[in-house]
Amino acid sequence: MKISPEILDQYQAVIGLEVHAQLLTKSKAFSSDRNEYGNLPNTNTSPISLGHPGTLPVLNEKSAEYAVRLGLACNCDIRELNEFARKNYFYADLPKGYQITQDTTPICTGGSISIKTPDGIAKNVGLTRIHMEEDSGKSIHDLSPFETLIDLNRAGVPLLEIVSEPDMSSGDEAYAYLTEVRKLFRYLEVCDGNMEEGSLRCDANISVMKKGSKVYGTRVEVKNLNSIRNVKRAIEFEINRHISVLENGGEIKKVTLTFNAATGETSIMRTKEEADDYRYFPEPDLQPLTISQEYIQSIKSTMPPLPNELFSKYVDELKLSEYDAGVLTDDKYFALYFEELLNHVADAKNATNWMMGEVKGYLNEMAIEIDKFDCTPIRLAEVINMVDEGTMGRSLASQQLFPLVVQHPSKSARALAEEFQLVQVGNEDELQSWIQQALDKYPEKVQEYRGGKKGIIGLFMGEVMRLSQGKADPKITSQLIQKALDQ
Amino acid sequence: MEITDKMIEKLADLSRLNFDGEQRDKMKGDLEKMIAFVDTLNSVNTDGVEPLIYMTNEPLELRKDAVGAELSQAEALSNAPSKDSDYFKVPKVLDK
Numbered sequence: 252m253k254i255s256p257e258i259l260d261q262y263q264a265v266i267g268l269e270v271h272a273q274l275l276t277k278s279k280a281f282s283s284d285r286n287e288y289g290n291l292p293n294t295n296t297s298p299i300s301l302g303h304p305g306t307l308p309v310l311n312e313k314s315a316e317y318a319v320r321l322g323l324a325c326n327c328d329i330r331e332l333n334e335f336a337r338k339n340y341f342y343a344d345l346p347k348g349y350q351i352t353q354d355t356t357p358i359c360t361g362g363s364i365s366i367k368t369p370d371g372i373a374k375n376v377g378l379t380r381i382h383m384e385e386d387s388g389k390s391i392h393d394l395s396p397f398e399t400l401i402d403l404n405r406a407g408v409p410l411l412e413i414v415s416e417p418d419m420s421s422g423d424e425a426y427a428y429l430t431e432v433r434k435l436f437r438y439l440e441v442c443d444g445n446m447e448e449g450s451l452r453c454d455a456n457i458s459v460m461k462k463g464s465k466v467y468g469t470r471v472e473v474k475n476l477n478s479i480r481n482v483k484r485a486i487e488f489e490i491n492r493h494i495s496v497l498e499n500g501g502e503i504k505k506v507t508l509t510f511n512a513a514t515g516e517t518s519i520m521r522t523k524e525e526a527d528d529y530r531y532f533p534e535p536d537l538q539p540l541t542i543s544q545e546y547i548q549s550i551k552s553t554m555p556p557l558p559n560e561l562f563s564k565y566v567d568e569l570k571l572s573e574y575d576a577g578v579l580t581d582d583k584y585f586a587l588y589f590e591e592l593l594n595h596v597a598d599a600k601n602a603t604n605w606m607m608g609e610v611k612g613y614l615n616e617m618a619i620e621i622d623k624f625d626c627t628p629i630r631l632a633e634v635i636n637m638v639d640e641g642t643m644g645r646s647l648a649s650q651q652l653f654p655l656v657v658q659h660p661s662k663s664a665r666a667l668a669e670e671f672q673l674v675q676v677g678n679e680d681e682l683q684s685w686i687q688q689a690l691d692k693y694p695e696k697v698q699e700y701r702g703g704k705k706g707i708i709g710l711f712m713g714e715v716m717r718l719s720q721g722k723a724d725p726k727i728t729s730q731l732i733q734k735a736l737d738q
Numbered sequence: 739m740e741i742t743d744k745m746i747e748k749l750a751d752l753s754r755l756n757f758d759g760e761q762r763d764k765m766k767g768d769l770e771k772m773i774a775f776v777d778t779l780n781s782v783n784t785d786g787v788e789p790l791i792y793m794t795n796e797p798l799e800l801r802k803d804a805v806g807a808e809l810s811q812a813e814a815l816s817n818a819p820s821k822d823s824d825y826f827k828v829p830k831v832l833d834k
Binding site for chain 2: 276277278282283284285291292293294295296297298301303309310311312313315334339340341342343390391392394395397398399400401402403528530533535537538539540541
């Protein structure tokens with residue numbers, strides 16, 4: 252289905268996302284069995300999560316706390332009186348025959364997530380609501396040819412459902428939104444954001460309409476999207492399909508679709524002839540949860556720095572590039588490392604160069620995260636400060652001292668510099684002897700320089716650095732070479 | 739209130755059940771009786787009475803996030819009519 256750009260341009264897509272986040276709690280939402288991924292089937296259960304008659308749910312205080320944390324981070328209104336509701340449906344992996352959720356009184360309403368569109372423009376994606384609920388168990392359809400197998404380890408795991416407004420208009424915007432949401436989850440430590448393991452799940456609602464129209468097109472829902480990239484791919488596929496159907500005089504049917512990552516196409520999971528009927532009613536087994544202003548304040552006081560706050564600080568106050576600020580804030584612990592480093596060095600740009608260069612390079616090379624990095628911010632600051640005060644050249648520090656500092660976690664940078672004699676040589680006699688050797692090695696180049704090819708000075712500089720094993724003071728050396736050549 | 743075939747159909751669909759012929763008629767009769775019972779309740783004048791949802795006015799009790807007693811796998815599966823050593827077994831849900 253190839254659609255011409257002129258036709259594509261007549262349409263506009265309307266996209267809203269529903270995100271389910273499994274919370275990083277030790278125990279389940281309403282019972283004390285473990286909330287852990289990957290255990291043997293049906294080993295993390297209790298009479299409550301199995302839905303045995305006569306059992307009563309008791310809310311995990313962390314479910315509410317994490318919801319408030321996320322709500323504060325997204326500038327939502329946080330509701331004082333929270334009721335729980337039963338969402339009734341029959342499915343084999345839902346032991347009670349209903350899911351405990353929130354219906355008319357979601358804990359958070361309003362608020363937004365700020366994203367960057369592909370053109371680099373900031374855009375706020377509104378949030379309709381965030382509410383607390385519990386996960387279902389897992390149905391396994393492909394292990395046995397005759398039956399469906401049920402694992403209830405996941406039954407009752409606490410979830411937050413985050414419903415966006417239909418504010419996005421492309422797969423790229425959905426991609427940016429999910430990336431921001433996941434980053435926020437990780438900063439707040441409410442969810443690990445692992446889409447492959449299903450701790451972060453996303454359903455996309457998609458419709459298209461002619462540009463400028465006030466009436467939304469018929470919308471479809473795509474489920475089973477197991478990566479952020481696949482969310483984008485599914486949306487792009489659907490936008491194309493919708494426009495193609497409409498251009499050929501057809502009509503879009505209201506269906507639930509599933510995305511096949513191998514083919515990049517969607518297929519119908521079920522048709523929605525009738526609207527879902529979940530017969531919600533208030534959960535009589537749980538009293539309403541009251542969230543007081545004092546409680547909200549107490550959560551506020553323990554909030555970590557948020558990625559967008561740090562990003563603004565780096566760009567506006569520290570005058571870093573948006574690219575650098577983006578890389579620095581991409582991972583919470585990388586950002587916190589940088590924050591600590593800033594407390595010990597004079598120049599933020601200099602610190603940024605070390606983070607983006609040496610530190611990032613080392614982490615990539617070793618394929619580790621910063622929490623496994625054996626050089627504390629204070630010790631890295633020592634290296635940076637030695638360069639700043641002129642004890643050592645930048646390249647000597649980078650190429651020789653930095654690896655030593657990483658390899659010897661118990662020794663200070665200064666002690667290591669001394670031990671390995673990495674102190675910069677500024678002594679003119681010593682420098683002169685290296686310079687003479689360099690000039691003697693390339694007599695014809697000396698002639699070229701004197702004939703006007705001034706750029707060649709770099710060659711002698713490099714030679715002196717090689718002879719001195721990087722220890723020659725670059726400033727003094729350069730002056731001395733120039734002097735020697737100009738004689 | 740009259741119970742129609744269509745209502746039975748919808749309820750059956752929501753409950754993942756199937757009623758045909760005699761079964762459907764029996765279900766219709768039962769349902770009509772139940773609705774009639776509720777209609778009796780409806781005859782009481784409840785103007786100005788707030789719906790009663792919760793049996794007490796106690797605040798919600800919260801639980802600390804700590805792992806407590808879990809069932810063993812064998813215990814968890816012990817009441818299931820159909821199971822293997824690891825899983826509950828139910829009729830095939832998806833035709834794949």
